[in-house]
Amino acid sequence: MPNIKIFSGSSHQDLSQKVADRLGLELGKVVTKKFSNQETCVEIGESVRGEDVYIVQSGCGEINDNLMELLIMINACKIASASRVTAVIPCFPYARQDKKDKVGCLRAPISAKLVANMLSVSGADHIITMDLHASQIQGFFDIPVDNLYAEPAVLKWIKENIPEWKNCTIVSPDAGGAKRVTSIADRLNVDFALIHKERKKANEVDRMVLVGDVRDRVAILVDDMADTCGTVCHAVDKLISAGAVKVYAILTHGIFSGPAISRINNACFEAVVVTNTIPQEEKMKHCPKIQVIDISMILAEAIRRTHNGESVSYLFSHVPL
Numbered sequence: 001m002p003n004i005k006i007f008s009g010s011s012h013q014d015l016s017q018k019v020a021d022r023l024g025l026e027l028g029k030v031v032t033k034k035f036s037n038q039e040t041c042v043e044i045g046e047s048v049r050g051e052d053v054y055i056v057q058s059g060c061g062e063i064n065d066n067l068m069e070l071l072i073m074i075n076a077c078k079i080a081s082a083s084r085v086t087a088v089i090p091c092f093p094y095a096r097q098d099k100k101d102k103v104g105c106l107r108a109p110i111s112a113k114l115v116a117n118m119l120s121v122s123g124a125d126h127i128i129t130m131d132l133h134a135s136q137i138q139g140f141f142d143i144p145v146d147n148l149y150a151e152p153a154v155l156k157w158i159k160e161n162i163p164e165w166k167n168c169t170i171v172s173p174d175a176g177g178a179k180r181v182t183s184i185a186d187r188l189n190v191d192f193a194l195i196h197k198e199r200k201k202a203n204e205v206d207r208m209v210l211v212g213d214v215r216d217r218v219a220i221l222v223d224d225m226a227d228t229c230g231t232v233c234h235a236v237d238k239l240i241s242a243g244a245v246k247v248y249a250i251l252t253h254g255i256f257s258g259p260a261i262s263r264i265n266n267a268c269f270e271a272v273v274v275t276n277t278i279p280q281e282e283k284m285k286h287c288p289k290i291q292v293i294d295i296s297m298i299l300a301e302a303i304r305r306t307h308n309g310e311s312v313s314y315l316f317s318h319v320p321l
Contacts, residue, residue, distance in 0.1 A: 059093030
């Protein structure tokens with residue numbers, strides 16, 4: 001693949017390396033350091049003049065530092081005369097702050113829009129991300145955005161790892177994920193259900209109501225992300241009490257902050273399956289229920305198609321059943 005360079009930020013170098021390997025490329029040379037006052041300094045170690053540049057940086061770990069590092073890398077490549085700079089952001093930072101969603105929160109920020117503005121101003125020409133928390137975030141940009149889906153990898157995992165998948169119900173832990181679970185349920189030709197939840201405040205669920213039937217079936221919870229895991233752990237209790245024989249959770253972005261690991265260990269999950277948009281090695285050491293799906297192939301194919309001017313949506317419209 002001529003005239004293409006892939007650089008990795010410091011948030012998830014393992015994923016960046018897997019993407020580069022699948023494309024048959026080497027990661028570009030980049031040096032990241034901090035000054036004594038904690039300012040971030042990035043030096044691109046090779047020419048990018050006239051190149052199609054892709055910078056892989058996920059919104060995880062030290063999120064603010066990693067976001068700033070990404071912005072500096074984009075700007076460094078842009079002013080070094082790169083022909084196009086694409087930010088590959090597997091887990092988009094601040095995606096949950098996409099709207100003012102409660103009466104009385106008139107002074108709440110819409111931080112996802114701010115991040116979109118920052119990426120555009122830094123010089124990004126194109127954004128590739130995965131399973132945005134809210135699809136309308138794409139509308140915050142005035143540059144092209146490709147929102148990839150983990151669905152093909154999720155379908156493959158279900159068929160290969162759940163023997164009873166034909167007798168399962170796909171469950172959304174909230175109403176906002178209904179479209180996601182109906183798409184998966186339709187492709188598997190199984191039923192779906194959803195759980196209506198009411199929150200007292202952020203990261204704290206008040207009560208849950210199950211809409212649908214899971215009695216004597218395998219329940220598969222599907223969501224875009226899990227942070228403290230309060231929602232999914234309340235959901236598994238609800239599903240078991242409703243008669244589900246087994247419960248799996250499949251999540252695109254496994255943030256797992258705060259008490260998440262202890263909650264998963266104490267919950268009645270057969271497995272909690274996440275993609276590697278966020279590094280999971282350390283968390284897997286403390287929680288044997290966590291399993292990881294590799295999505296580097298989806299990212300690599302999206303980069304290849306973008307570079308060659310081919311359709312990216314073809315990736316998801318021609319997934320074999």
